[in-house]
Amino acid sequence: MYQLNISHSGDYHCHIRHSNSISVSDTVIHLSVTANYSQPAVTVYRHKDGSSCLVTCASHGGYPEAKMVWNVPSGQMWNTVNSSEKSDQDTMTFNSSSTAIFNCSKGEIKLLSCSVADVTSNMFKVCTPWEDPPGLPKTMIAAICSVMAVCVFGGMVLLLRWKCKKGLRHGARARSTENEHEQKLKVLTQGNGGEES
Structure with a gap:
């Protein structure tokens, strides 16, 4: 099947007849249309005094609705400050994003990523030392x-x-x-x- 969109999801009544038989069998098939989320894009904003970093992960075009998940090594001080899953009225797909704040008092934090459904961002780091x-x-x-x-x-x-x-x-x-x-x-x-x- 080609050019499916989310609105095509649902139950379909099928009438099946084999070429060498006169009998017709009826069956109901449930069609689930899914859409892969884009790879999460990561945006890092470092506070002027270097004490914290605000990080946003955002992905779009997925179905069904899914939350953004943070993959953070244990022992790090961080907190999610905002998460949202919004539906696009035209495509009926979802945009998922999440923003977290990381405490930079212990220095650079490495090996971070975020994921939505089965799609994961590239690894990234925050609280990197200031570069000239x-x-x-x-x-x-x-x-x-x-x-x-x-x-x-x-x-x-x-x-x-x-x-x-x-x-x-x-x-x-x-x-x-x-x-x-x-x-x-x-x-x-x-x-x-x-x-x-």
């Missing part, structure tokens, strides 16, 4: 700082050189203009002096 975010190695940071310092120094040298050239050009222009004024004065003075004599 991945970053650049110290030698790389030093190299980048060195390159930046060289660039800044080179930029300053170029800027000073440009200002000096600009100043020289401006000074040369000013001297040139000054020389022109002196020459004009001489010409005027000579011209005036020539008229007097």
Whole structure:
């Protein structure tokens, strides 16, 4: 049978007749449609101070209804804070989830899993030590700082050189203009002096 869904579950009256017989027998067959739950997805939230971890296991698309079960090694301090089994109105399958809080005071807790019906999550661990975010190695940071310092120094040298050239050009222009004024004065003075004599 193909393309069955949950609504096809129920009793079916069957009329059976064999090819070499005229007699017909009636029987009732009960059809149970099941659906496998998805592998539980695990989400871990660690408290900012590192004292506890909140863990959620969630699975969907299963039938019949089943509760999420935690597989925790003995001796661990933990508590279930929320569990739910909700029916999807369209597919009539169930979504099952559970949230538990784990005490991290004794350090990392390993070999945890959760399961619903016959499906189990991958093993996971909680309360792992804080890790520094991945970053650049110290030698790389030093190299980048060195390159930046060289660039800044080179930029300053170029800027000073440009200002000096600009100043020289401006000074040369000013001297040139000054020389022109002196020459004009001489010409005027000579011209005036020539008229007097």
